Amino acid sequence: MLPDIHSILEKLGIGPENDAWSTGTISGKGNGAILESTSPADGKVIATTMLITESDYDTVVEKAAEAFAGWRKVPAPKRGEAVRQFGEELRKFKDELGTLVSWEMGKSLQEGLGEVQEMIDICDFAVGLSRQLYGLSMHSERPAHRMYEQWHPLGITGIISAFNFPVAVWSWNSALAWVCGNTCIWKPSEKTPLTAIACQRLVARVFKANNVPEGVSCLVIGDRHTGKLMSDDPRIPLISATGSTRMGKAVSAAVGARLGRSILELGGNNAVIVTPNADLHIAITGSVFGAVGTAGQRCTSTRRLIVHENIYETFKQKLVSAYQQLRIGNPLDPEVHVGPLIDTGAVQNYLQAIERCKAEGGRFIVEGGQLTGGAYASGCYVKPCIAEVNAGFHIVKEETFAPILYLMKYKTLEEAIAIQNDVPQGLSSAIMTLNLREAELYLSCVGSDCGIANVNIGTSGAEIGGAFGGEKETGGGRESGSDAWKAYMRRQTNTINYSSELPLAQGIKFEL
Ligand code: NAD
Numbered sequence: 089m090l091p092d093i094h095s096i097l098e099k100l101g102i103g104p105e106n107d108a109w110s111t112g113t114i115s116g117k118g119n120g121a122i123l124e125s126t127s128p129a130d131g132k133v134i135a136t137t138m139l140i141t142e143s144d145y146d147t148v149v150e151k152a153a154e155a156f157a158g159w160r161k162v163p164a165p166k167r168g169e170a171v172r173q174f175g176e177e178l179r180k181f182k183d184e185l186g187t188l189v190s191w192e193m194g195k196s197l198q199e200g201l202g203e204v205q206e207m208i209d210i211c212d213f214a215v216g217l218s219r220q221l222y223g224l225s226m227h228s229e230r231p232a233h234r235m236y237e238q239w240h241p242l243g244i245t246g247i248i249s250a251f252n253f254p255v256a257v258w259s260w261n262s263a264l265a266w267v268c269g270n271t272c273i274w275k276p277s278e279k280t281p282l283t284a285i286a287c288q289r290l291v292a293r294v295f296k297a298n299n300v301p302e303g304v305s306c307l308v309i310g311d312r313h314t315g316k317l318m319s320d321d322p323r324i325p326l327i328s329a330t331g332s333t334r335m336g337k338a339v340s341a342a343v344g345a346r347l348g349r350s351i352l353e354l355g356g357n358n359a360v361i362v363t364p365n366a367d368l369h370i371a372i373t374g375s376v377f378g379a380v381g382t383a384g385q386r387c388t389s390t391r392r393l394i395v396h397e398n399i400y401e402t403f404k405q406k407l408v409s410a411y412q413q414l415r416i417g418n419p420l421d422p423e424v425h426v427g428p429l430i431d432t433g434a435v436q437n438y439l440q441a442i443e444r445c446k447a448e449g450g451r452f453i454v455e456g457g458q459l460t461g462g463a464y465a466s467g468c469y470v471k472p473c474i475a476e477v478n479a480g481f482h483i484v485k486e487e488t489f490a491p492i493l494y495l496m497k498y499k500t501l502e503e504a505i506a507i508q509n510d511v512p513q514g515l516s517s518a519i520m521t522l523n524l525r526e527a528e529l530y531l532s533c534v535g536s537d538c539g540i541a542n543v544n545i546g547t548s549g550a551e552i553g554g555a556f557g558g559e560k561e562t563g564g565g566r567e568s569g570s571d572a573w574k575a576y577m578r579r580q581t582n583t584i585n586y587s588s589e590l591p592l593a594q595g596i597k598f599e600l
Contacts, residue, residue, distance in 0.1 A: 363504075
């Protein structure tokens with residue numbers, strides 16, 4: 089039986105009409121245009137909200153700046169305690185929030201729940217981090233001097249997020265930014281406003297109970313114009329933007345023009361190399377999940393398979409037979425592997441990419457196409473497909489945000505690596521091999537040029553413990569684990585002289 093979405097909305101505090109902005113417990117209806125949230129699963133409106141206006145936006149920024157003045161002085165482990173409690177709240181509402189993610193965005197229920205689990209995991213990570221915002225100490229070249237560095241809060245962190253991870257990306261940024269002493273303004277995708285409003289309701293409740301200042305967590309419902317206001321705004325020292333490369337270029341130019349900082353998490357065009365030494369079961373499972381999970385709408389989705397000529401035919405047969413078993417349908421149905429695309433615009437992009445691929449000479453071994461009628465009446469459901477291509481096709485070098493998989497052959501590993509790297513994007517990559525030499529070459533400086541390079545794991549998905557992000561047109565940003573927190577703070581180098589002399593550095597003499 090499918091879950092009852094209306095009772096879930098009620099539990100998450102979402103009504104038929106919702107706020108356009110919130111600084112925590114204080115929310116505003118906003119004066120902009122009405123924004124309807126439509127589920128791609130059945131094409132029906134779930135609820136409405138409004139876009140904010142420029143003056144609503146100013147109210148929020150002022151509140152976030154005011155809150156920063158106090159929040160930065162709260163000891164980091166105390167800030168971590170508030171984040172810990174937010175993680176607990178997410179545990180309590182994991183089912184409801186995960187279901188709403190699935191319904192509003194269209195990914196399978198398991199993936200919706202998995203996304204909320206990522207939020208819980210990053211909260212746990214951030215809590216530990218709140219006691220580990222370490223700086224280094226250095227040895228001064230001058231006698232009786234001490235030198236060290238410390239990390240201070242930066243200010244407001246602006247978070248612009250994409251539709252495909254409607255809640256996790258916010259938490260990757262905000263959990264870290266909060267323990268670092270920053271306040272956050274989140275502009276979610278205009279395609280998924282309700283999941284954002286649900287998150288804001290959950291965090292507001294926890295922050296209020298902990299006397300966290302109003303404005304530490306802010307939400308603005310807006311489209312690209314609001315994203316532009318944020319990118320241009322010198323009151324926001326850091327913009328973390330996740331989305332298309334087109335968007336990233338615009339944000340980077342605007343933030344760069346005011347010498348602000350940005351973290352850019354943009355498009356991917358991820359490849360898996362399957363060598364003759366691969367475990368084919370792992371290779372097939374990893375490739376199929378990577379290509380069709382979230383209906384090919386992950387930044388880390390597998391888009392290209394580069395397979396050695398000696399195993400090509402066997403691999404191809406297994407791949408086609410795996411695709412024949414895929415079930416496409418309502419994302420809340422636990423039996424379904426592939427849900428809908430986000431909207432009919434995405435379906436058009438998918439259909440055009442298929443046509444362009446055919447025009448360049450691509451041969452479809454699993455045919456694509458839009459599914460219509462009955463359970464597919466929303467017009468957002470498509471068939472995952474596979475095309476045999478040449479690596480040099482223009483379409484193969486682009487990110488089409490849909491379940492289209494390009495299959496190609498190689499002779500030498502050097503050639504496979506060259507094919508893999510010969511695209512503008514550089515997010516995720518993988519090699520399937522049990523051969524140590526192949527694996528190590530792939531991970532070496534002459535191997536994969538991506539931010540993420542895996543062995544015997546697909547390209548899709550990541551654990552929060554590692555730094556997440558990619559090179560080239562993927563934007564170069566890093567979020568989540570490892571030392572990604574440093575991007576949310578300002579580093580200060582301090583030198584203290586506890587002698588009765590004033591020796592200058594580099595032995596310079598200055599006598600008065
Ligand atoms: P999108 O670029 O259309 O929108 C993303 C966000 O940017 C939205 O909130 C949108 O309102 C805003 N925006 C759009 N134009 C803007 C502008 N000029 N200035 C400021 N803000 C602007 O992307 P999408 O369709 O929502 O998401 C899909 C894309 O996101 C894919 O390319 C995918 O690879 C990428 N993505 C990347 C990562 C990553 O970590 N690398 C993660 C998720 C998604």
